Amino acid sequence: MTIQINDRIYLDGKLYELLSTPLKAFFESHPEIQEFSGTASNCERGYVASWRLRNNVLYLTGFQPFESTVYVDRTQVLSGTRMLADWYTGMLRIPVGPVVHRFSDGHALHEKEMHLYIENGILQNHEVKYNQRIPRDKKDNISH
Template identity: 50%
Template structure:
């Protein structure tokens, strides 16, 4: 399976990858926008989006289709250059490097995720969630839950 291209999000002037796909909820609510077909292996959902949080509000700031067989006008998705994502309710999952994981000499620099909880496009809380490691019965490596 090919590594998937991820959405991007700007937080405090830094660019991060985003494990979540908030734009999926937008497409579910807007059935008039054609679905993507012929998706590329590295981006099965057929698009990439960019996001920004400013003043505790989630904005969709960019959209790029990756599907070679469907042409979507970005204006069908973005009604203005920076659009409040007021359709989105959920958790934004952002992999982060922590000073603690780097100090331990871990092979996995993303041992933590920043979870940002959003309701109708407004951030209401956030937390850092540590990944849990458990020993595998079949190998000497650890599995991530």
Template identity: 25%
Template sequence: MRAGTGALPLPTLNSQLSTDMTAQIGEKLIFNGKETSISFWPSLPDQHPGIIKLEAKDIKYDNRSICSTACWRGYIGTWAIENGYFYLVGLVGQYKMTDKYPILADWFSGTIRVPQGELIYYDRAGFKVYDREIHVQIENGKVIDSQSIDNRDREFNFPKIRGKNLRNFEDFWNNSES
């Protein structure tokens, strides 16, 4: 995986998230025809013919966020869930897509949490919990399950979570009480 590696003159973000750092800009997600954001970023593959890493001199800084401490990975991806598959459909920053897109994200396996409803918790590390979410389980780019989650009555043990190094939202979710 190459997320966070690169030529930007900024520190890079490894897979550890510290709750003492600047909240990171989420990726964009197109879900059921609507654009939303997700609070984590699926990794990019080490080498893919449809993804090109740019030289520092070739990076367009149209989006100033990509060169801030809120985007240590140096890029923002746009993803889509369509017809039972998970695709990378756009990149801004230190990577760009060739004209072969959308790209099936067959390197990705995990759960995408699609926000629905009102934001009920936000942590400065970037963790967000919405009163309702759709959890979409993806395996090698293919949607294998999805379920609606109602967080309105769920209790989260935020003081216990704060101060821990969490690898991703999955760690956060598993460290909360159901």
């Protein structure tokens, strides 16, 4: 599998990549809106979304089709410049720090991850998970 282009999230004035895909839950809860589908191997979901966590509230601030085979009208999802992501309950994973391991398929393990626990669009809790270094093997290499 090709490494996928990640969504982006603004948090505390910084831009991070987001390993989670909360917009997928929106499409699952709105079956009347056809979900994106992409043709690019590096963005099979067909879009890249932008998010912001502000005052413990998660907002969808935009999305861009990415070689999408399905057209989704922006106004069907986003009525203004941002929308409360109250449909989303789950954990957001945000990689932080240097890469400590790169797998043979290109995926990277970062020094740590922020885990944000969201319930109906509201931050309930968060934690930082530190990843331990993984021993080098013949197929994978460690980045320095």
